[in-house]
Amino acid sequence: MGDLSHLLKESWALVEERQDKLAGYFYARIFLSCPGLRDLFPVQMDVQRARLLGAIVTAVQNLDEPERLDGYLRDLGRDHRKYQVEAEHYAVVGDALLESLRTFAGERWTPEFERAWRDGYELIARKMIEAAAAETSPAFWVAEVLSHERRGRDVAVITVLPGQALEYRAGQYVSVECPAYQPRVWRNYSMANAPRRDQTLEFHVRARSTGWVSGALVRRVRAGDLLRLAAPMGSMTLDRRSTRDIVCVAGSTGLAPIKALLEELTRYNRTRWVHVFFGGGTREDLYDLPELRAIAAQHPWVSLVPACSRDAGFDGEHGNVSEIVGRYGPWSDHDFYVAGSSGMVHATLATLATLDVPAARIRYDAFGVQ
Incomplete structure (x- = not known):
């Protein structure tokens, strides 16, 4: 497997600088060889263009x-059922991938490169097909929006109720589609609560300037609208076997999975201290700070450190939350949970590396722009 991995990485380096053009060619080959597949993708391909290719490259590398x-491929196979992907489609994608790389x-x-990518892709396709075939849950859940609360200019807290029970763990995420406003465009959002008896789910969404789905969720969706939710994914879940204290680092709406973990901990924790670092650019980005303070006041094992990087008048820590966590500690014997933008997550991981926090004790799921 080591030689195969080396060949895949070496060959990808040949085309990496031109991956945007490669992605366009890749989709063109797919749609030319199987025109019916075009209907499975959104009308606007701008954001989608790199997603499928990116998932394949992540897997082979x-x-x-x-x-x-x-685990990644099992989740991916289950998740791709939402696109109505059939087993025979994998061969079409594989042929387009090899033709694109070759070109x-x-x-x-x-x-040697040809064989490595063919073998690597066949392994990926087989595992994804097997995972999809073994799954008994729906390809997606239809959920009704029960409430939509704006928290500032660009943030909304949305509560939904799926029509069927959706089993997940605190800290996980689902892909969300707004069929009425952005059909066939899916984006990942973490649940902001642990599983509840009433089956409701809460999402925290920030509208991005380039975010088709986030913009619709914040500015257009209202109570009574229907969303689609794909199968839960992600590994940023609590290890109940661990007795170590916990550090949670959240950037803006990255608070959602951290809040879900806190909710789970309030149901059983009696022995582990939990330190929560919540950061944003301005105090408006700390949209859920009052509720976090209420949780900390109710549970003495929770300590809260809010921070702003661009708000001189904020009564709290100043700077990027990824750096501020380094001012506290020591943390070498703690479990870490990190959630936020890709940049924030990577910056936090860099800080923790300088503090000698073992990578095995850090859990995170980094998304791109939503």
């Missing part, structure tokens, strides 16, 4: 971590 890869690598493409 992690072949040397079989346990992590296996953009040009004379530097070798028979």
